Amino acid sequence: MKESNNIRLIWDVLTKPVSFFKRFANNLPELRSFIVSYGAPLVVLAAAGRMTRIMQAFAFQDTPLRSDQLSGIFIISFVGYSLSVWLGALLISKLSKAFKSEANQDKTMLLILLAYTPFMLAQPFAAITPNMAPVLILGIIYTVFLFGAGAGPILGTPKEKVVGFTLVSYFIVFSISHLSMLLLSELFIFAG
Numbered sequence: 001m002k003e004s005n006n007i008r009l010i011w012d013v014l015t016k017p018v019s020f021f022k023r024f025a026n027n028l029p030e031l032r033s034f035i036v037s038y039g040a041p042l043v044v045l046a047a048a049g050r051m052t053r054i055m056q057a058f059a060f061q062d063t064p065l066r067s068d069q070l071s072g073i074f075i076i077s078f079v080g081y082s083l084s085v086w087l088g089a090l091l092i093s094k095l096s097k098a099f100k101s102e103a104n105q106d107k108t109m110l111l112i113l114l115a116y117t118p119f120m121l122a123q124p125f126a127a128i129t130p131n132m133a134p135v136l137i138l139g140i141i142y143t144v145f146l147f148g149a150g151a152g153p154i155l156g157t158p159k160e161k162v163v164g165f166t167l168v169s170y171f172i173v174f175s176i177s178h179l180s181m182l183l184l185s186e187l188f189i190f191a192g
Contacts (some may be wrong), residue, residue, distance in 0.1 A: 006038055014142075017149040024114070025153035031106045042120045049076035049123025057129065076184040081120070081189035084177035085112050091176075094167045099140065101156050101157040111154045113175060128179035144170045167189045 012020040051074040058065050065073075089109035096103045122139030126132045148166035151157040157165050 006041065009038065010117055010121070017146055018055040020116075021150040021153040022115055024150075028110060031109060034110060034113070035051065042113070042117065043078055043081045043085070046081055046120035047074050048127070049127045050077040052076075052124065052127035056130070059079035060130070063191065072144075072188045076124055076181050076188060079184060080177050080181035081116075083180045084173045085109060085116065087176050088112055088169070091172050093102075093159075095168065096155060098167070099161040099168075101151065101155040101161070101165060104155065107154050111147060111150045114150060114167075115143050116173075118142040118146065140174075 020115075053071060054073050055065055086109065089105050089112055093103045093105040093108045096108070118138070119139040119142075122135045126136045142153055145165060147169055148162050151162050151165055151169075152159065
């Protein structure tokens with residue numbers, strides 16, 4: 001059986017990030033094809049995991065959700081994660097000069113997608129049972145680490161600026177995700 005390129009990519013990102021980012025930076029893929037083949041499935045997986053976690057939380061309270069509510073949660077999650085990648089890349093690339101990094105939105109988006117991998121994969125794992133919720137925290141922590149590990153090789157961020165650049169980028173990406181989901185949830189509630 002042939003191994004999927006995405007599985008190999010995920011494995012390399014998660015298990016040997018430093019050497020992976022050095023190799024990846026020397027052979028960057030075309031952004032559009034990378035989004036279609038790697039980013040979109042990852043975002044779909046995360047949105048489905050988040051929807052399942054919310055569905056289970058309501059089920060434990062004996063409050064079932066209707067199918068339109070579940071699909072709304074999925075769509076809101078998908079849009080929130082997608083916006084955090086796209087808008088996050090835009091904002092981070094605008095701020096990169098302050099951190100002496102390359103101001104390249106495409107490269108920044110590639111880095112965000114790769115760094116987001118553990119957080120996105122943690123979503124369905126956390127949906128298995130409420131006891132798995134700490135997996136999300138570990139996913140967030142590892143996401144921040146991966147962004148820092150890739151900032152130098154992909155965006156040319158100097159070592160002394162990596163920590164600051166990573167922390168600012170983390171707050172941008174996760175704030176966009178969180179705020180867009182809150183806003184879309186409010187719009188969904190008022191529309192329904």
